[in-house]
Amino acid sequence: MKYSRAFEKLGLPKYFKFGIELEADNVRTKGKNGLYTGESAKYITDHNWHMATKNEEILVSKGGAELVSPILHDTKQDWKNISDICKHIKKFPGENGNKVVTNNKCGLHIHFDADCLLKDPNRIKNFMRLYAESEELLYKMCNDKNNPMRKEAINKNFKGFNMISALWRKGMAAPTGKKILEQIQNGTLKVSYKKFNKFRMLASKYKLDERRYAGINLTNIGNSKKNTIEFRMANGTLNPDIIKQNIFLYASLIDTSIKITDYPKIYENKLNAFYNTNISEKQKVENFLNLIMENTEDRQIFIDRWKSVKDSAVFAKNENKGFAQNRFKRDQFKKIAQRTPGHTIHSTYLHIKEMLSRTNDKGAVEYDR
Numbered sequence: 001m002k003y004s005r006a007f008e009k010l011g012l013p014k015y016f017k018f019g020i021e022l023e024a025d026n027v028r029t030k031g032k033n034g035l036y037t038g039e040s041a042k043y044i045t046d047h048n049w050h051m052a053t054k055n056e057e058i059l060v061s062k063g064g065a066e067l068v069s070p071i072l073h074d075t076k077q078d079w080k081n082i083s084d085i086c087k088h089i090k091k092f093p094g095e096n097g098n099k100v101v102t103n104n105k106c107g108l109h110i111h112f113d114a115d116c117l118l119k120d121p122n123r124i125k126n127f128m129r130l131y132a133e134s135e136e137l138l139y140k141m142c143n144d145k146n147n148p149m150r151k152e153a154i155n156k157n158f159k160g161f162n163m164i165s166a167l168w169r170k171g172m173a174a175p176t177g178k179k180i181l182e183q184i185q186n187g188t189l190k191v192s193y194k195k196f197n198k199f200r201m202l203a204s205k206y207k208l209d210e211r212r213y214a215g216i217n218l219t220n221i222g223n224s225k226k227n228t229i230e231f232r233m234a235n236g237t238l239n240p241d242i243i244k245q246n247i248f249l250y251a252s253l254i255d256t257s258i259k260i261t262d263y264p265k266i267y268e269n270k271l272n273a274f275y276n277t278n279i280s281e282k283q284k285v286e287n288f289l290n291l292i293m294e295n296t297e298d299r300q301i302f303i304d305r306w307k308s309v310k311d312s313a314v315f316a317k318n319e320n321k322g323f324a325q326n327r328f329k330r331d332q333f334k335k336i337a338q339r340t341p342g343h344t345i346h347s348t349y350l351h352i353k354e355m356l357s358r359t360n361d362k363g364a365v366e367y368d369r
Contacts (some may be wrong), residue, residue, distance in 0.1 A: 001013075001248070001251070001252060001255065001293075001294070002294070002295050002298060003244075003245065003248045003295075003297070003298045003301065005241060005244075006079070006083075007076040007077075007079040007080045007083070008076065008079075009074050009075065009076065009079075010074050010244070010247070010248055010251070011074070012074040012251055012255075013116075013255060015113075015115070015116040016073070016074060016112065016113070016116070016251055016254075016255075017071050017072070017073060017112070017113040018071075018072050018073075018110060018111060018112045018113070018247060018251070019068070019069045019070065019071055019072055019110075019111045019228075020068075020069045020072070020082065020108065020109065020110050020111070020243065020247075021052075021066060021067070021068050021069070021107075021108070021109040021110075021111075022066065022067045022068075022069075022085065022086065022089065022108070022236070022238065023064065023065075023066045023102070023105070023106040023107055023108070023109075023236045024064060024065055024066075024089055024100050024101065024102055024106060024236060024238060025062075025063060025064040025094075025100070025101050025102065025103050025105050025106055025236075026063060026064070026093055026094040026095075026096045026097055026099070026100055026101050027063065027064055027065035027089065027092055027093070027094050027100050028092045028093065028094045028095070029051075029065050029092070033092070034092065035051075035065055035088075035089065035091075035092040036051050036065070040088070040091075040092065043088060044067065044085070044088070047081055047084065047085060048069075048070035049067050049068060049069055049070065049085055050067065050068040050069075050070075051065075051066075051067060051068075052065070052066035052067070052068060062105070063094050063095070063096065064105060064106070065089065065092075067085060067089065069081075069082070069085075071113075079240070079244065082240050082243060082244070083240040086238040086239070086240050086243075089238055090238060100238070102235065102236035102237050102238060103150075103236070104150040104151070104152055104235075105152075105236075106235065106236025107150075107153065107172060107173065107232060107233075107234060107235065107236050108234040108235065108236055108237050108242075108243065108246065109230055109231070109232050109234075110230070110231045110234075110243075110246060110247055110250055111220075111226075111228040111229070111230045111231075112228060112229050112230075112231075112250065112251070112254060113227065113228060114220075114221050114227050114228055114229045115227060116254070116258060117229070117254065117257065117258065118221070118222075118227075120261060120262075122261045123257055123258050123261045124257075125184075126257045126260055126261050127253070127254060127257035128180050128184065129180075129181075129184055130253060130256065130257050130260075131177070131180065131216055131253065132176075132177040132178075132180035132181045132184070132324045133177070133181075133274065133275065133324060133327055134253070134274075134288050135175055135176075135177035135215065135216075135323055135324060136175070136177065136318055136323040136324070136327065137281075137284065137285055137288055137306065138215070138233065138249070138253075139153075139154070139175065139215065139233050139315070139323075140305070140306045140309055140310050140315065141249060141302045141305045141306050142231075142233050142234040142235075142246055142249065142305075143234055143235045143237075143242070143305065143309070144237070144239070144242050144305065145304050145305055145308040145309075146308045146309065147235060147308075147309070148309040148312035148313075148314050148315070149233065149234075149235060149309070149312075149314050149315075150235050150314075151314045152172055153172050153173040153174075153215075153232075153233055153235075154173070154174060154175065154314065154321055172213055172232070173213065173214060173215045173232040173233040174213060174214050174215065174321075174322055175214075175215055175321055175322035175323045176214045176215065176216065176322055177322065177323045177324035178322050178323060178324050178325060179322070180324070181324045213232075214232065215231070215232055215233040216229065216230070216231060216232070216233075217229070217230035217231075217232055229254075231246075231250050234246055245301060245302075248298070249302060252292040252293055253292055255292075256291060256292040267291070270287070270290055270291045271291060273287045273290070273291075274287040274288055274290075274291045277326055277327055277328060277329075278329070279328055279329060280328060280329050281310065281328045281329070281330065283328070284327065284328040285302075285303060285306050286299075286303075289302055289303065
């Protein structure tokens, strides 16, 4: 597998089937010259895409639009198909300006056929462990450079209609890595698939998340009509290169989950390096990308993405947002030290020294210093 621009193949294994949902705002959908009407509607259906209705997505009823792809494969025609639809949506700006936009209301959702993981229960378990361990990094790599994640994806939103929904969900794509790792550690992580009825975890009250509003949506696993894993964390975009890069990122994660299950000895050293938590975030990023990608140029795409947004405000206090905790050493203490004036540290040291001296004068034991 290697990332390639435009319509060239990525070299994905044949078992990869995927689909995407494109969301955009300020879109004219109705009327004589609307995206969903007339010649435009015919163009969309001729490309085998589906137009979401207001009953399916709230965004549609608020001046936006969503188009859902057919099942796609790693072919030149399908990459061209994605590019053509992105261009087509841009032709229908709404009443709020002369451009279709992808703002904080919009997300890019990418589905993968889950069958390749469910053929062996160890594959899905390894995938869940890899995902949980890398989730925070994925949230920082899933958008173009200098484009931090929209805060609505992670944080509660108490504005308007979302005020009610915020009572029971953290965001439109909330992290679940902490919960996943806890279930792995407790031995309660099981595979929900009809061939493994004794391992039903993603059903009823035992689901990781009974609702789909998570960065990784697992609620369709085992569904005979839509047996998919959905990545929901990325911001909305109509840039086909960014879409293709994200498909490559997620596919690399899935493919690695399969390979470390089928060929554990080959990946043992890289996997141990990735699971090491006594390292910096930068080292964690490098170990993660070394594990899932073979080419330096491919890894650099996602290093650049991570580097440009890692200190963004939306990622402040990530340890409180559902991400798996303590997966790498954070640099908060280093930053605090850098912000604290030297004279303050010196004054505090002298104060502590004086307190210890008074204590020792009273006959207390003096500890080795």
